Amino acid sequence: MVKIRALGWIAEKLGFREREIHLDKPVKIIDFLPLLNEISEEHLIILVNNEPADKNTIIKNEDKIVLMPVVSGG
């Protein structure tokens, strides 16, 4: 299973805060989260297994994805 966490307004946009999905084969993040097309890269941080990633990073089962906004700490 792929574990996905979404934070802040990115979660609102995607419609979930946490989700688990099963992949039949490795695919790009954007292939199973097409709503990310509506969020500009400049507003989005993607981490895969705690490492910086992007919408085209290839994901396999057991990966952990975090999608979060670029906040600026006040």
Next chain:
Amino acid sequence: MKGWNGRILRINLSERKVRTQNIDSEVLLKFIGGRGLAAKILWDELEPGVDPLSPYNKLIIAAGPLTGIVGPSTGKLVVAAKSPLTGGYGDGNIGTMASVHLRKAGYDAIIIEGTSRKPVYIYIEDEAVDIISAEGLWGRDTFETERLLKEIHGKDVGVLLIGPAGENRVRYATIISQEGRSGGRPGLGAVMGSKKLKAIIIRGTKDIPVHDKAELVKTAAQAYSDIKKAPQYDFWMRQGTMATIEWSNENSVLPTTNFREGVFDYYRLIDGYSMEAAKITQRGCPNCNMTCGNVVIDAEGDLSELDYENVAMLGSNIGLGHLGKVAVLNKLADKLGLDTISLGNVLGFAMEASEKKLIDERIEWGDYKKARELVLDIAYRRGIGDLLAEGTKRIAEKIGGNSIEWAMQVKGLEVSAYDCHAAPAMALAYGTSPIGAHHKDAWVISWEVRTGRFDYTREKVEKVIELQRIRGGIFETLVACRLPWIELGLKLEYYMKLFKHATGVSMTLQDYYTIADRVYSLIRAFWVREYKEQWSRKMDYPPMRWFKEPLTKGPLKGAKLDLDKYDQMLSWYYEIRGWDERGIPRKSTLEKLGLNDVAKTLEKYVKLSQ
């Protein structure tokens, strides 16, 4: 010159004398306003080595050319003085109607000198200035005092005031306005208290002079519209900075148990969603269309205005996972006039000192009842509160052990609410902030998370300086809130346009960077003049805890900073800024920035590198 009033109001409380003076237009163009103007005044007028709590310190209240005019979130002021907490330059930014009134009264800044023999407050209405007895107000909290003053002077005034913490010279007392707006972390409230000055009330009735009002209004309208179109706008209006609790926990930067850890088991109990459940309204600064003060009902049934910093510092950092109780501590801090960031640090430090038996008092992690008592004891300097009122650096020097390593401060100012075990650029931002460890000049963690947080690169150093130029330079001298830019993506070009329409002066971003560098070098010169031969690059080190004690929890368990690599970043930082290996501006740098007179003076105190 339009855009500025070109006048300073100077009030001497010892002599009860008031006068106005013009500001040289060259000074305004070189330092703009706000922090730039305040630093220039303090450099020119303060005798080095003065006791910050003596009559010889000066309290500066400074606006900038964008303050109070139409434009996004321009209702801000800078307050500045020599800090009683750090012994160096100290300033803070506060959102308040007093900013608008100051400008409408015809001034760009107020200088408060001397000390009154008895408690007073100052009432300013355009040219008329009264110094009035505050005997009946001294000892009252900030909420009650502001209400009483508004009953006398009307609700349509701007008020800056202190609570008992400022009166009792707590070294991290702040200046408060509008029941929850707070500014001046490095003890500016204590400076005001040392002058026996309870409050400043301002009513301005004039128009603020601007160069091209039609274009200014047009540009401002467009900027306001762009802010509302940002994709994150609706969510921001719901949670504001409180969304950062979840974000920080996810990224292991949420300060927990005196910055031992970056994750808190109970973060969901204090996060933005918990806040939303308790929220009843929100407040903001003048001229703002993205208000960030979320008001909740606290555990005692009162209103409390929350944001990320105070919830993280009075919540996870002291092990307290109950938003209503955190809100009580926050409300008390605002009423008493205490800085919530330093307060959360001091409480966390005291809990750790208790655990390690370095103090006699028993204060458990998350002990709300004891924490609540201590907040009051600190403000009134009762019992151990008298020691805790001194700030973590002085407490550590007193109780000894290795506690200075976990006194979470830089130059005496406590760290704000981001853990840096795995954020070297943010550690550098804290280390080199011009007032001590504060995030307002550069907050670089988002960028670090995105680009590789464990690297120590020159690129990171350049990013810190870029942010310091923008946040600490542009926004602190124009004096407008940075949040429309930094949180909702409003283009920086808007600020250059607003500045042009306000003043008639065209400036590029690069021109402005030069001004920011000038202000930074001037402030650094102020610090060096105060510390003289005691100054060293170690003044720019973050707390040793982040180098010596790794995280023990969360996905980044084991992470800590590397001192040699941090030192390399610091050397790059100095090189880019044109400072020598001690962190002192080179003579050639000061001259290049048009600070020849500063170089001449500084040479009397330390040998300057070429």
